[in-house]
Amino acid sequence: MPATVLEGVKSFGKVYCTLCTRTVDAEVMVQANMVYRKANLRVVSGQKCPRCSSSLDAAFVVGPSN
Numbered sequence: 001m002p003a004t005v006l007e008g009v010k011s012f013g014k015v016y017c018t019l020c021t022r023t024v025d026a027e028v029m030v031q032a033n034m035v036y037r038k039a040n041l042r043v044v045s046g047q048k049c050p051r052c053s054s055s056l057d058a059a060f061v062v063g064p065s066n
């Protein structure tokens with residue numbers, strides 16, 4: 001995916017909650033990685049896990065939702 005076009009775009013993806021060790025749906029954001037010249041997905045901050053209600057700031061993105 002071209003990072004220059006998609007950077008900052010938000011969508012839903014699968015994220016892994018480190019507290020309840022479940023994969024849940026959450027809003028993710030495309031962020032360009034200048035070092036590796038590719039686009040990464042990161043979790044949009046301020047969200048809570050729908051299963052355990054803990055912050056998803058520490059969660060990491062597993063992949064897009066579909």
Ligand SMILES: [Zn+2]
Nearest residue numbers: 017020049052
């Ligand atoms: Zn959780």
